[in-house]
Amino acid sequence: MKVPLLDLKSQYQTIKDEILRVTEDVYESQYFILGPWVEKLEKAIAEYSNTEFAVGVSSGTDALLISLLAADVGPGDSVITTPYSFFASAGCVSRVGAKPVFVDIDRETFNISPDQAAKTIENLSAEDRERLKAVIPVHLYGQCANMDGILEIAKTYDLFVIEDAAQAIGAEYKGKRAGSMGDIGSFSFFPSKNLGAFGDGGIVTTSSEERADKLKILRAHGARPKYYHKVVGGNFRLDALQAAVVSVKLKHLDQWTRARQENAARYRELFDKAGLSEVLDLPVEKENRHIYNQFVIRVAEKRDELREYLKEAGIGTEVYYPVPLHLQDCFSYLGYNSGDFPVAEEAAQKTLALPIYPELTVEQQEYIVDTIKAFYLN
Numbered sequence: 001m002k003v004p005l006l007d008l009k010s011q012y013q014t015i016k017d018e019i020l021r022v023t024e025d026v027y028e029s030q031y032f033i034l035g036p037w038v039e040k041l042e043k044a045i046a047e048y049s050n051t052e053f054a055v056g057v058s059s060g061t062d063a064l065l066i067s068l069l070a071a072d073v074g075p076g077d078s079v080i081t082t083p084y085s086f087f088a089s090a091g092c093v094s095r096v097g098a099k100p101v102f103v104d105i106d107r108e109t110f111n112i113s114p115d116q117a118a119k120t121i122e123n124l125s126a127e128d129r130e131r132l133k134a135v136i137p138v139h140l141y142g143q144c145a146n147m148d149g150i151l152e153i154a155k156t157y158d159l160f161v162i163e164d165a166a167q168a169i170g171a172e173y174k175g176k177r178a179g180s181m182g183d184i185g186s187f188s189f190f191p192s193k194n195l196g197a198f199g200d201g202g203i204v205t206t207s208s209e210e211r212a213d214k215l216k217i218l219r220a221h222g223a224r225p226k227y228y229h230k231v232v233g234g235n236f237r238l239d240a241l242q243a244a245v246v247s248v249k250l251k252h253l254d255q256w257t258r259a260r261q262e263n264a265a266r267y268r269e270l271f272d273k274a275g276l277s278e279v280l281d282l283p284v285e286k287e288n289r290h291i292y293n294q295f296v297i298r299v300a301e302k303r304d305e306l307r308e309y310l311k312e313a314g315i316g317t318e319v320y321y322p323v324p325l326h327l328q329d330c331f332s333y334l335g336y337n338s339g340d341f342p343v344a345e346e347a348a349q350k351t352l353a354l355p356i357y358p359e360l361t362v363e364q365q366e367y368i369v370d371t372i373k374a375f376y377l378n
C-alpha cells in the first residue's frame with residue numbers, strides 16, 4: 001500500500017471544477033497582480049482569522065519579512081524566537097539586519113516556552129535588553145503557542161508580537177484565532193500547508209488600520225502614490241491566480257480541518273491499541289483548537305531507521321526539523337552551542353511527522369500503525 005505524506009492530487013479532484021472556473025476568470029480579466037481577487041481573499045482571511053485587516057503578500061517568508069519591516073526592526077535590534085521551526089522564522093530576522101535570540105521550547109507542544117523566554121530576558125545585560133524589539137512565537141504543527149505567557153512578556157518589555165501562523169490557519173488559543181492575538185499574524189499559502197495555493201503566496205493579518213496601510217505601502221516598494229517612495233519596501237505582492245485558488249480552497253478549509261482532527265483521533269485509538277512503549281508521545285492538545293498541519297510523534301529510539309523502514313513500505317514521513325536553528329551553520333556567528341536548548345535538540349532527534357492529510361483512509365492509517373509496530377517488534 002502506498003501512503004504519501006501528503007496527497008494534493010486527490011484534493012484537487014474534489015475542487016477541480018471550481019478552480020478551473022475561477023482561474024479562467026483571472027485569465028479573461030488579464031489582471032494578474034493584486035486587484036479584485038486579492039482584495040476578496042484579504043477580506044475573507046481577515047474574517048476567518050477574526051482580525052480587521054489582511055494584506056496579501058508573495059510568500060509566508062515575505063509575510064514575516066514585511067512584518068518586521070512594519071515594526072521597524074533593523075540593524076542593532078534583536079528578536080526573541082524559537083530554535084525549533086522552519087528556517088524562515090529566524091532567517092527573516094537576520095534578513096532585516098537584526099539578531100535572533102533563541103529560547104527553548106515547551107516539551108509538550110514544541111512551541112516557545114514563555115518561562116524560558118522570561119529567564120533568557122532576565123539574564124541579558126541591560127544594554128542587550130534594550131535592543132529587544134519583537135518576539136516571533138511560531139504556532140508549530142497547527143497548535144498555538146502559549147500566547148498568554150508571550151503577550152505578558154511582550155507587555156513587560158514592550159515587544160512587538162509577530163505570530164508566525166504559517167502552519168496554523170484556523171487554530172485557536174482560548175477561543176482566539178491564530179494571527180489575531182499579536183500585533184501582526186503571518187501566514188503562508190505554500191502548496192503543502194493546510195491552505196495552499198498553486199505556487200508561492202502568503203498573507204499578513206492585523207487589526208490596526210494604520211499598520212495595514214503601512215504593510216500595503218511596503219508591499220509595493222514603499223511607494224505612495226506610485227513612483228513616490230516614502231520608505232524602502234520591496235516587491236511583496238500576491239498574484240491574482242493564487243488569490244483565486246486560495247479563495248476557493250478557503251471555503252473547504254473547515255471541512256478539511258475536521259477530517260484532519262478525525263484522523264488524529266483515529267491515530268490515538270490505533271496507537272493506544274498497539275501499545276508501543278517505543279512511541280513515547282502523540283501530539284498533546286494543550287492549546288485548543290489544534291488544526292493538525294502535522295501529526296508529529298516522538299519515538300524513544302531509532303527514529304531514522306524507522307523512517308527508512310516506513311519508506312520501504314511505501315509510507316511517506318518527514319522530520320520537522322532535523323537541525324535546530326541555533327545549530328545551523330549560517331547562525332554560527334551567534335555563538336550558540338550544542339546543549340544550549342536541550343528540549344529543541346531532543347525534538348530534532350526524536351520526532352517524526354506521519355501522514356495526516358484529510359483524504360487519508362482508515363486502511364492507510366491502520367497500515368501505518370501496523371508497519372510501525374512491525375518495525376519495533378522485529
Ligand SMILES: *Cc1c(COP(=O)(O)O)cnc(C)c1O
Pocket residue numbers: 059060061062085086088089138164166167188189190200201202
Ligand atoms: C512554511 C513556513 C514559513 C514560510 O512560508 P513560505 O510560504 O514557504 O515562505 C514560515 N514559517 C513557518 C513556521 C513555516 O512552516
